[in-house]
Amino acid sequence: MRGITRARWAACVIAAGLLATACGGGRGVGGAGVLTSSWGDPQNPLEPANTNEVQGGKVLDMIFRGLKKYDPKTGKAQNWLAASIDTKDSQTFTVKVKDGWTFSNGEKVTARSFVDAWNYGASLRNNQKNAYFFGYIEGYDKVHPDSGPQTADTLSGLKVTGPRTFTVRLNQKFSSFPATLGYAAFAPLPRSFFTDHAAWLKKPVGNGPYLIDSYTRGSAMNLKKWGAYPGPDPARNAGVTLLVYTDNNTAYTDVLAGNLDLVDDVPSTQLKNVATDLNGRYINTPAGILQTLAFPYYDPKWNTAGARKVRTGLSMAINRKQITETIFRSTRTPATDWTSPVLGAAGGYQAGLCGHACDYDPAQAKKLIQEGGGFPGGRLTITYNADTGSHKQWVDAVCNSVNNALGNDKACVGNPVGTFADFRNQIGRHKMTGPFRAGWQMDYPLIQDFLQPLYYTGASSNDGRWSNKRFDHLVDRANAETDTARAIALFQQAEGVVRDNMAAIPLWYQNGSAGYTARLSHVALNPFSVPVYNEIKVG
Amino acid sequence: MGRYVTRRLLQMIPVFIGSTLLIFLMVNVMGDPIAGLCGERACDPATAAQLKREFGLDKPLWQQYATYMGNLFTGDFGTAFNGQKVTELMGTAFPVTIRLTIVAILFEIVIGVTLGVLTGLRRGRPVDTGVLLGTLVVISVPTFVTGLLLQLLLGVQWGWIRPSVSAYATFGELIVPGLVLASVSLAYVTRLTRTSIAENKRADYVRTAIAKGLPRHRVVVRHLLRNSLIPVVTFIGADIGALMGGAIVTERIFNIHGVGFQLYQGILRQNTQTVVGFVTVLVLVFLVANLLVDLLYAVLDPRIRYA
Numbered sequence: 084m085r086g087i088t089r090a091r092w093a094a095c096v097i098a099a100g101l102l103a104t105a106c107g108g109g110r111g112v113g114g115a116g117v118l119t120s121s122w123g124d125p126q127n128p129l130e131p132a133n134t135n136e137v138q139g140g141k142v143l144d145m146i147f148r149g150l151k152k153y154d155p156k157t158g159k160a161q162n163w164l165a166a167s168i169d170t171k172d173s174q175t176f177t178v179k180v181k182d183g184w185t186f187s188n189g190e191k192v193t194a195r196s197f198v199d200a201w202n203y204g205a206s207l208r209n210n211q212k213n214a215y216f217f218g219y220i221e222g223y224d225k226v227h228p229d230s231g232p233q234t235a236d237t238l239s240g241l242k243v244t245g246p247r248t249f250t251v252r253l254n255q256k257f258s259s260f261p262a263t264l265g266y267a268a269f270a271p272l273p274r275s276f277f278t279d280h281a282a283w284l285k286k287p288v289g290n291g292p293y294l295i296d297s298y299t300r301g302s303a304m305n306l307k308k309w310g311a312y313p314g315p316d317p318a319r320n321a322g323v324t325l326l327v328y329t330d331n332n333t334a335y336t337d338v339l340a341g342n343l344d345l346v347d348d349v350p351s352t353q354l355k356n357v358a359t360d361l362n363g364r365y366i367n368t369p370a371g372i373l374q375t376l377a378f379p380y381y382d383p384k385w386n387t388a389g390a391r392k393v394r395t396g397l398s399m400a401i402n403r404k405q406i407t408e409t410i411f412r413s414t415r416t417p418a419t420d421w422t423s424p425v426l427g428a429a430g431g432y433q434a435g436l437c438g439h440a441c442d443y444d445p446a447q448a449k450k451l452i453q454e455g456g457g458f459p460g461g462r463l464t465i466t467y468n469a470d471t472g473s474h475k476q477w478v479d480a481v482c483n484s485v486n487n488a489l490g491n492d493k494a495c496v497g498n499p500v501g502t503f504a505d506f507r508n509q510i511g512r513h514k515m516t517g518p519f520r521a522g523w524q525m526d527y528p529l530i531q532d533f534l535q536p537l538y539y540t541g542a543s544s545n546d547g548r549w550s551n552k553r554f555d556h557l558v559d560r561a562n563a564e565t566d567t568a569r570a571i572a573l574f575q576q577a578e579g580v581v582r583d584n585m586a587a588i589p590l591w592y593q594n595g596s597a598g599y600t601a602r603l604s605h606v607a608l609n610p611f612s613v614p615v616y617n618e619i620k621v622g
Numbered sequence: 623m624g625r626y627v628t629r630r631l632l633q634m635i636p637v638f639i640g641s642t643l644l645i646f647l648m649v650n651v652m653g654d655p656i657a658g659l660c661g662e663r664a665c666d667p668a669t670a671a672q673l674k675r676e677f678g679l680d681k682p683l684w685q686q687y688a689t690y691m692g693n694l695f696t697g698d699f700g701t702a703f704n705g706q707k708v709t710e711l712m713g714t715a716f717p718v719t720i721r722l723t724i725v726a727i728l729f730e731i732v733i734g735v736t737l738g739v740l741t742g743l744r745r746g747r748p749v750d751t752g753v754l755l756g757t758l759v760v761i762s763v764p765t766f767v768t769g770l771l772l773q774l775l776l777g778v779q780w781g782w783i784r785p786s787v788s789a790y791a792t793f794g795e796l797i798v799p800g801l802v803l804a805s806v807s808l809a810y811v812t813r814l815t816r817t818s819i820a821e822n823k824r825a826d827y828v829r830t831a832i833a834k835g836l837p838r839h840r841v842v843v844r845h846l847l848r849n850s851l852i853p854v855v856t857f858i859g860a861d862i863g864a865l866m867g868g869a870i871v872t873e874r875i876f877n878i879h880g881v882g883f884q885l886y887q888g889i890l891r892q893n894t895q896t897v898v899g900f901v902t903v904l905v906l907v908f909l910v911a912n913l914l915v916d917l918l919y920a921v922l923d924p925r926i927r928y929a
Contacts, residue, residue: 124887126659128705135661207668210676212660214669229668284705300706301714302789302879328786329886333773333877336785340778343786470890504658504892511657511664522662536663544663 116321116621117307118603120345120614121334124301124327129287131270132204132211137524141613143267145306145323146187146289148314150178150197151265155609155618158371158425158528160262163314164192164271164290166247168261173565176260180247186273187294187309194249196271202226202237203277204268213268215543216526219260221252256563258570263527292318292617302327318617319605335598344603344621347614349596351473354412361598367414370612371425371525372593373533374415376465376481377547378586379515384459393458394585395440396451397518400488402443406480407591414596417441418589421578422533423525425610431530431571437582437589445488452489460516462494467520468506469499474520481590510546521546521587528610530574534558538581547587554580630916634909638902639691645901646687646894655679655892659703677701677895690898699902700895702888708899711884716903718791719880722872723865725793725800726807730858734808738815738854739847745820753816757809769802769875786877799876803869807861814857818850825849852922859915863908867901 125139131147134140150165162168166179184192203209205217207227214227221240226233240252253260263269271290276283286295292314293306307322326343328334331350337343339360349357349365357365378394380386403417416424420436439447452458465482467474475497482495489495498517500506510519523544525532535558536542540550554577561573581587595612604620656670656679665673674680677700678689693700699708741750760768776798777785787795822828823846831841866881873882881900888896919926 124704126704126891135663207672210669210672212665212669215666227666227668229666230671299714299789300704301711301884326789327879328877329879329883330874330877333786333875336773336778337877340781340785342784502652502658502890502892504655505653506658507660507662507664508653508657511654524662543666546664 117324118320118322118344118619118621119324119326119342120616121328121331121337121343121347122304122325127212128284130211130276130284131200131272132209132213132216132268134267135212137611137613140267140611142287142295142304142306142325143270143289144291144613145293145616146287146291146295147267147270148184148289148291149265149267149270150180151261152316153265153528153610155607155615157427158430158610160265160527163265165261165264168264170258170261170565173256173258173260173563174253176251176253177244178249178251180249182247183313184290185311185313186271186288186290187311188273188275188288190273190275192271192290193246194243196273197269198241198243198249199277200270200272201241203272205238206236207233211268216263216266216268219253219255219257221254223254255559258562258565258567259529259531262529263532266527292316293323296322316617320616320619320621323616338598338600341600343600345597345599345606345614345619347595347597347608347612349598351411351414354414354596357598362601364599364601364603364606366597366599366606366608367594368608368612369416369424369610370593370595370608371423371528371610372612373418373421373423373523374590374593375418375421375521375523376518376588376590377521378518378549379513379547380550381513381548382459382516389455390459391584392451392455394588396448396455397463397485398437398440398448398585398588399442399444399451400448400485401481401588401590402484403441403591404443406477406484410476410480411591414594415591416594418591421581421587421589422530423592425525426528426530426533429571430528431574431578433575433578436575436578440582440585441589443484448485448488449490458494458517462496464496464498464517465519466498466500466506466509466515466517468501468503470502475499477590478520513548515547518588519546522593525611530571530578531558531562534574534577534581535562538577538586549584549586551580551584551586627913627917630913634913637909638905641905642691642898642902643687646690646898647683649892649894649897650683650686652892655703655894658892677703679894694902699899702896703891703893708895711896712899712903715879715881715884715900718878719866719869719873719882721791721793722796722800722803722869722878722880723862725796726804726865727858727862729801729804730808730811730861734811735815735847735851735854737812739819739842741812742816742819742823742850743842745816750816753812757812760805760809765802765806766871766875768805769799769872772798772802773875789879791878791880796878799872799878802875803865803872807857807865811854811857814854815850818853819846822846822850848922852919855918855922856915859911859918860908862911863904866907867904 123138126136127133129139131143134143148163151160152163153160164181164184166181168176168178170176180194201217204211205214205223205226217223220238222238225235226238243249273288275288286298292309292312294309296305296307298304304325308318331348334343334346335350335353338346378385407415407417419441420433422432424432426432465478467478469475478497482497485495486492536544538549538554539558540555557573557577561570564570564573595608597608599606602621605618607615609615656673678686702708702711737753741753744750773785776782783798828846831845870882870886873880885900
């Protein structure tokens, strides 16, 4: 009978396992007036100066309001918590904070809430990934040196001059500085952030139209409307539940089944059905994202006069219209400049600036590439990361287009890299031998943000190490210009330099896409392709 | 028996060290994880250097491995890039995957063994041919096809289930994903049981049992099935580990935040601590499951004894 007792014992173990794991239960989803929306697990802890991707940014957008806010339709920076931001010389700014604003825990928003937050964000000790946003402020090199230990704890350019006023002194002239202050990294922080950091991270407290009700990392966040929100843009719904999805296909299926109200990234495989599936509840609007091909200028072969011709020829060999229509189903628009349509003509967007160089002209392309001495190394490889973003399809299409233009099936090949981390790693170590995929999502809707970080000598995202004295000079002059219109004109001249050298090949402007259920109305995406949650009405 | 268990436990140590070292090397070969942390733009060098120091990535690999193993014995699996303790991630992920695995194993045992016995006893009859064809279809269709199809039909078209599983992942919600996860193994269990039963049906001890006049169900359950289950138990035992580690596809389709989800995110973000930590635990699960299988032999067949 030993066998039987053992079998019984085994059964008991299994039963115990069942009981032990059967905990939990019930659904955490919404309630009346609450909408559910798809979400991705934020990569970094949720701190304003440490969030550099859309998913974390989405939450910051709901729970924080800064000195400025970008209009969800036009992208224009408007004063929000700032009563005024004045300057005489484009280098020293006096900021006055409006009265009556509080954090959702009741604490008043003062000048100190900003200054402390910015000092925290800039300090090397705190490992904030957006620290370079404070790089224009005087004393940044002491607080965040390129190497070695920091020699100061606070930025010398920041001074609190009254309960609700402070001054900012920059280390260079930068006339559009106030317009950058709508970026989440510049958000104010309450005292509890500094006094009990761990607790704050578990449940962040801000001053926006929503407050965080509960947060289960990696799976869900419940945000509810903050009733006492003092701002002019209160939430028009009772709350938002963000649910983490690993795969946006599943999120889309959930929207079809009515289990989820909003998916803010319609998977490309579903684009052909989305209009009928959702009966018009589909949004596809331009966002401030430009995709380009960047070049390794540290490789001398790419840094010659001939190579410039080759780059222009390459640009003409790409059939942008066909690729955006067939592969992206018109969720991308062929690019004709190096900025984005969301800036608007007044903001510096100039349709057609690229001119004939961005038109598909296979005959001219072949001629130019041959005149320029052909592709350096005899063959073109386009490097991309294969793990996310379905880059393989369009890189292959671009190569096909180039091969057709040149009448040679082996002229261009894609070079996939397994992970995004490795792709960034190879770029960072200057290992590229040919063009590589580059995507730029704007931080703030300014023409400056599309040019300076990418093409200025030694700039943070100038991955190809392009350098041009005339471009740098024009950018410096534009930044020093106090008149906005003249500054933009100078930036456009600088963009002309980028065009004449074909420093990077513009491919297409990316749209934001979203689908939603019939429960919702007034759904829109802002220029950052994030849903304007507080405007959405439920039921 | 006691000595046998001790020897098996000691054998686990080199296997454990070897497999963790391998996975540690593999994750590190993929390049510098910090490079991907800052998004499309490069991390500024000072922050990158400091992050590396904080995660211990600036040290030589052997030293990283030694530190990691040292910490492991104090129960410290390190910190993921999003600031969460890996043990915390495990605390949320493993219960979910264990529940999913239990559902899958139950399906394998209940459906697989039952079908196996039915077909084994009726070899060559229409039932047998039908089930064999069915298992062939199940084996040849990839899991993600079965998963997406069931999700679309049951979840969207007919509305019987939610297409995705909620954060709580209760047993009820896991029935369909569990069935999808179990499907291929279930077919193998059916076939294994069938063959084994069919073989033993003609054995002497079965004939003796029938000749003794025992009731049919007693012959089948106590004599025939018990002796036929040994290969099946081996398969199911080894399958426990495979199901837990291999749930990536199923978990992704049904948005289940279990081990597969964490591993997928960890690999995508090249998060060494998460990947190595989870794989370490999975290795342990494999080893323990195999040990339990070997011990179960003695229960099923008293002739098998371990000195």
